[in-house]
Amino acid sequence: MLQSANRKEPVRISNFLHRNLHLYGLASTAAGVSLLALTPPSEAEVIYTPAHKEVNRNSVVPIDFNGDGINDVGVRQTFRTQTGFHQYRLQAVPAHGGGIFANEAICDASALRSGARIGPGKIFCTQPASMIGYSSAYDGTYWGLWAPVKINRYLGVKFLIHGQVHYGWARLDARIYFPYEKALL
Numbered sequence: 001m002l003q004s005a006n007r008k009e010p011v012r013i014s015n016f017l018h019r020n021l022h023l024y025g026l027a028s029t030a031a032g033v034s035l036l037a038l039t040p041p042s043e044a045e046v047i048y049t050p051a052h053k054e055v056n057r058n059s060v061v062p063i064d065f066n067g068d069g070i071n072d073v074g075v076r077q078t079f080r081t082q083t084g085f086h087q088y089r090l091q092a093v094p095a096h097g098g099g100i101f102a103n104e105a106i107c108d109a110s111a112l113r114s115g116a117r118i119g120p121g122k123i124f125c126t127q128p129a130s131m132i133g134y135s136s137a138y139d140g141t142y143w144g145l146w147a148p149v150k151i152n153r154y155l156g157v158k159f160l161i162h163g164q165v166h167y168g169w170a171r172l173d174a175r176i177y178f179p180y181e182k183a184l185l
Contacts, residue, residue, distance in 0.1 A: 069084070073170070075091070075093070076091050084137070146174040153173075153174070154170075
């Protein structure tokens with residue numbers, strides 16, 4: 001009869017069982033390696049382009065991820081004046097067929113940390129996505145996932161190259177300088 005499974009002393013197994021377990025381990029390892037050998041390799045390329053651009057009021061900074069001369073996404077600042085106050089908004093604007101990695105509830109661009117995973121099955125907003133906003137009303141109010149200031153965060157982007165979907169990140173420092181009317185990327 002077997003005793004409780006909570007025993008603390010080692011249990012000896014027969015040489016026959018030990019040899020069979022060892023052979024099983026070798027066979028399963030070999031099978032796993034051969035499955036990995038049959039998997040087609042993925043292709044990925046990291047392209048880094050240093051830039052320091054300011055987004056001025058009512059302007060757009062285009063981002064071309066692959067250098068083909070076609071803008072894949074833009075970052076723009078909008079400005080409007082209402083009775084007694086000013087409102088600034090920094091937005092990420094996807095190109096045709098693209099998208100901005102966003103939270104699930106509303107189309108606000110996520111301020112991702114380094115190493116964040118994006119790709120198929122994630123939520124991408126296909127319209128301009130708010131990053132940060134500022135209103136001079138009520139002694140100044142900030143809103144958005146990039147508010148009030150996010151340094152070294154990543155904008156997740158889905159874009160097309162020759163009709164094929166690709167994913168990428170743009171590292172940004174997002175600030176709205178009120179009343180200087182410019183944002184820094």
